[in-house]
Amino acid sequence: MLLILMMLHIIPEALIKDGAGFILAFLPLFFIPATVGVMNFPELLSFQGLLLLVAVIISTILTIILSGKLCQYIEENEIRKESI
Structure with missing residues (x-):
């Protein structure tokens, strides 16, 4: 949902930049439990x-x-439909 709102320029990047940087600093901690589990x-x-x-x-x-391959197939079909 956040991605869609940002792509539509409803939420500017500046509003979430500081919070995203803060969360990214702690991202490696989420992988430690998986490693310990192994x-x-x-x-x-x-x-x-x-x-x-x-x-x-x-x-x-x-x-x-x-x-x-599926994406190429779908894209080719869309191009054919547009040219008809």
Whole structure:
């Protein structure tokens, strides 16, 4: 919602700049619990963890490729509709 309001220039950047900078300073603290959680499950650092990591990487790459192809398909259809 904030992004939309900023894109429509309803909320100027100056109003949230200081607050956003303050919050970004603490952003790394949100990743510490996830790292500690991994330490509680050493099997994630073993062969099973490696398989899980490979599966996540492959699925991410496939998602990026399929999303790109879908966007190209939709854009081509929109261009065809405009030219007709």
